[in-house]
Amino acid sequence: MITLQHYLGLGAVLFAIGLFGTLSKRNVIGILMGVELMLNAANLNLVAFARFVTPLEITGQAFALFTIVIAAAEVAVGLAIAILLFRRRGTVNADDWNLLRW
Amino acid sequence: MSDFTKIAFFMFFGIAFVFGSMLVVRLLSTSKYDPIKSLPYECGMDTIGPTWIQFQNNYFMYALLFLVFDVETVFLFPWAIRFSQLGLMAFIEMVLFVAMLLLALWYAWKEGVLEWS
Amino acid sequence: MALDISALVPELLVIGLGLLLLIIHILQRQPVPANPIGWVAFLAFTAIALFVVWRMPVAEVTWGGTWLVDPLANFFKILFLLAAALVSLASITSLAGQSRFASEYFVLLSMATAAMMCVISAGDLLTLYVGLEFLAITLVVLTALDRGTAASEAGLKYLILNAISSAALLYGFSLLYGMSGSLVLGEIATIIAGGATQAWAGLALPVAIVLVLSGFAFKTSLVPFHMWSIDVYHGAPTPITAFFAIGSKAAGFAVLIRVFMKLFIPWAAAWVPALIVLSILTFTLGNLVAIPQTDIKRFLAYASIGSAGYIIMGMIAATRGGIEAMLFYAMIYVFATFGAFAVATAVQAQTGSTAISALAGLSKRSPFLALTMLLCTLSLAGVPGLAGFIGKFYIFWAVIDQGYAWLALLGIIVSILSVYYFLLLAKVMYVNDPPAESAIIRVMPSMRLALAVSVFATVFFGVYPGPLINLVTQVAARFIS
Numbered sequence: 001m002i003t004l005q006h007y008l009g010l011g012a013v014l015f016a017i018g019l020f021g022t023l024s025k026r027n028v029i030g031i032l033m034g035v036e037l038m039l040n041a042a043n044l045n046l047v048a049f050a051r052f053v054t055p056l057e058i059t060g061q062a063f064a065l066f067t068i069v070i071a072a073a074e075v076a077v078g079l080a081i082a083i084l085l086f087r088r089r090g091t092v093n094a095d096d097w098n099l100l101r102w
Numbered sequence: 103m104s105d106f107t108k109i110a111f112f113m114f115f116g117i118a119f120v121f122g123s124m125l126v127v128r129l130l131s132t133s134k135y136d137p138i139k140s141l142p143y144e145c146g147m148d149t150i151g152p153t154w155i156q157f158q159n160n161y162f163m164y165a166l167l168f169l170v171f172d173v174e175t176v177f178l179f180p181w182a183i184r185f186s187q188l189g190l191m192a193f194i195e196m197v198l199f200v201a202m203l204l205l206a207l208w209y210a211w212k213e214g215v216l217e218w219s
Numbered sequence: 220m221a222l223d224i225s226a227l228v229p230e231l232l233v234i235g236l237g238l239l240l241l242i243i244h245i246l247q248r249q250p251v252p253a254n255p256i257g258w259v260a261f262l263a264f265t266a267i268a269l270f271v272v273w274r275m276p277v278a279e280v281t282w283g284g285t286w287l288v289d290p291l292a293n294f295f296k297i298l299f300l301l302a303a304a305l306v307s308l309a310s311i312t313s314l315a316g317q318s319r320f321a322s323e324y325f326v327l328l329s330m331a332t333a334a335m336m337c338v339i340s341a342g343d344l345l346t347l348y349v350g351l352e353f354l355a356i357t358l359v360v361l362t363a364l365d366r367g368t369a370a371s372e373a374g375l376k377y378l379i380l381n382a383i384s385s386a387a388l389l390y391g392f393s394l395l396y397g398m399s400g401s402l403v404l405g406e407i408a409t410i411i412a413g414g415a416t417q418a419w420a421g422l423a424l425p426v427a428i429v430l431v432l433s434g435f436a437f438k439t440s441l442v443p444f445h446m447w448s449i450d451v452y453h454g455a456p457t458p459i460t461a462f463f464a465i466g467s468k469a470a471g472f473a474v475l476i477r478v479f480m481k482l483f484i485p486w487a488a489a490w491v492p493a494l495i496v497l498s499i500l501t502f503t504l505g506n507l508v509a510i511p512q513t514d515i516k517r518f519l520a521y522a523s524i525g526s527a528g529y530i531i532m533g534m535i536a537a538t539r540g541g542i543e544a545m546l547f548y549a550m551i552y553v554f555a556t557f558g559a560f561a562v563a564t565a566v567q568a569q570t571g572s573t574a575i576s577a578l579a580g581l582s583k584r585s586p587f588l589a590l591t592m593l594l595c596t597l598s599l600a601g602v603p604g605l606a607g608f609i610g611k612f613y614i615f616w617a618v619i620d621q622g623y624a625w626l627a628l629l630g631i632i633v634s635i636l637s638v639y640y641f642l643l644l645a646k647v648m649y650v651n652d653p654p655a656e657s658a659i660i661r662v663m664p665s666m667r668l669a670l671a672v673s674v675f676a677t678v679f680f681g682v683y684p685g686p687l688i689n690l691v692t693q694v695a696a697r698f699i700s
Contacts, residue, residue: 008397011390011393015386015390018386019383022379022383028375028379031379032379032382035379035382035383035386038382038383038386038387038390039382039386039389041386041390042386042389042390042392042393045390045393045394045397046393046396048397049393049396049397049400053396053397053400054400054401057400059396059401059402060393060396062180062345063344063345063348063393063396063402065176065177065180066345066348066349067348067389068176069173069176069177070348070349070352072169072172072173073169073170073173073352073356074352074355074356074378074382076166076169076170077356077359077360077378078359078375078378078379078382079162080162080166081359081363081371081374081375081378082375083157083162084363084366084371085368085371085372085375086157087157088368088371089368202238205238205241205242208245209241209244209245212245
């Protein structure tokens with residue numbers, strides 16, 4: 001039987017993988033992919049709770065739908081700025097974008 | 103055995119086949135680095151000038167507009183399914199939502215984003 | 220379930236303003252210069268703020284509990300609209316040279332204000348999350364709008380770091396939803412306080428509180444989560460930095476008040492120590508690291524982090540008095556911080572530099588700017604006679620009332636130390652000689668009005684804080700009771 005704990009465990013693992021990816025990747029596209037993974041982990045949580053805690057309502061699924069849309073918009077804006085920076089600096093390596101420092 | 107077990111076997115052997123053959127290639131082949139071998143391929147001739155293609159802005163702009171209207175569609179589908187039960191208020195709200203996105207399209211049009219230069 | 224459009228009227232007006240500016244931009248042949256649009260935006264924001272003031276006592280819960288209109292929300296909406304109005308005036312100066320994207324700038328400013336208003340009026344987790352992301356994306360685009368390299372880096376940095384923190388926040392929200400089965404804040408509060416949760420909720424609630432607190436601590440730049448704000452404040456255009464410091468931060472505090480006081484009050488003994496640690500780190504680091512800074516925007520960024528450390532002390536005294544103190548300090552902090560950033564904008568528009576050395580001899584080049592900067596920074600420092608002193612006094616009083624006298628003492632000591640670096644700035648302006656080839660700084664009428672408003676508010680509430688204290692007392696009473 002697949003219980004709620006399986007889904008939550010998978011969600012937690014995905015969140016951890018996404019967080020690791022975001023913090024360790026140098027390529028900004030990789031960082032955005034890690035962010036997407038974290039948001040999808042939270043989505044998985046929401047949908048799993050909607051299925052197990054309130055099977056008659058789909059509030060969690062509606063929330064997940066909104067989150068998917070917001071994540072898409074956010075990544076689109078992020079890619080637009082990344083392209084702009086790539087044109088100027090010639091690299092997508094986040095270490096090289098260091099105009100602002102302590 | 104249950105269906106999932108059969109799928110698990112398929113998956114395992116499929117992945118094992120792919121990685122196994124790659125492993126065999128890695129073990130059996132030699133690999134010596136030569137700068138000439140890593141030049142970009144241009145039908146056997148020498149390249150003239152830099153080989154990077156200029157990224158065309160238009161592709162990204164069209165992809166961005168597609169993304170925006172795709173997520174609009176994501177919202178339109180559930181609304182359309184329950185349209186008859188939702189009443190006038192939901193209809194007016196959806197009209198406003200689509201109108202705002204059409205305004206964004208008009209703005210993109212006027213900014214010349216849709217021209218393929 | 221009431222589907223009450225009249226509850227949404229302020230937000231609809233602000234969004235309507237943004238769309239109207241967009242339509243005007245589309246219909247015009249040439250790009251519209253910043254001057255008329257900025258004044259139109261300023262007048263519109265002020266008018267909508269007066270409308271919200273008129274409807275201040277309204278309190279209703281509409282749209283199935285997802286939209287709350289109460290005096291707390293109205294107070295913060297007035298704050299956000301004033302912030303947007305002042306930033307519009309300051310933007311006229313910074314956009315004066317070019318008109319390529321002036322319209323889009325004000326459209327996005329309206330949308331960001333509407334987003335902040337949605338955040339404070341949100342009655343359930345979905346509206347709250349959508350509002351926070353709406354605010355974040357509009358601020359990202361505003362930061363990167365002029366497409367300079369530093370601004371684009373700042374925008375991307377803000378986007379990525381905000382995405383991480385809002386992913387954590389969303390994960391916390393999903394746990395809250397799982398514990399209670401509902402997204403509405405009021406229902407979640409009843410269900411998790413009533414104990415009718417699943418058996419595994421033993422771990423879920425602490426994790427949820429930690430994640431939600433870290434998400435809001437990012438937004439309000441409390442210290443371990445403040446790294447983004449220094450670089451983003453530095454790279455963004457100066458009026459947008461002001462908008463970050465006064466609008467986005469105030470929105471973070473507003474939603475922190477709403478979520479923590481509504482949902483997590485029964486476990487205050489668990490999260491108050493965490494807030495104490497955050498507060499001490501924030502006001503200490505914010506005030507002390509400001510000292511070696513050579514760039515006015517970084518300097519003011521650290522100063523605003525220090526102020527945030529004081530505002531969060533009101534949350535430690537998680538009572539009505541603490542909330543009153545937070546509301547009061549937030550309002551006066553808006554005027555003082557805006558005044559300082561506006562002076563930096565005016566100096567940058569003339570000299571092109573944001574280094575503190577560009578402010579040298581400002582008293583000779585523009586006495587008005589120097590006086591404004593002096594009064595605003597002394598208010599942030601908490602010098603008696605200006606509004607910041609009353610605000611800090613209020614906060615420390617609320618904290619002492621709850622038995623944290625040692626925390627208040629620490630805050631007072633650091634506050635006195637902070638006067639040192641603000642006086643260093645005053646020395647640069649009044650004692651140092653101006654750079655060799657500098658001229659009198661011309662200040663546009665819009666900037667004069669904005670600076671006059673912030674100086675007036677700072678001085679007025681310093682000598683006569685009565686009206687504002689009455690207002691925040693009433694607002695907090697309606698919220699907590």
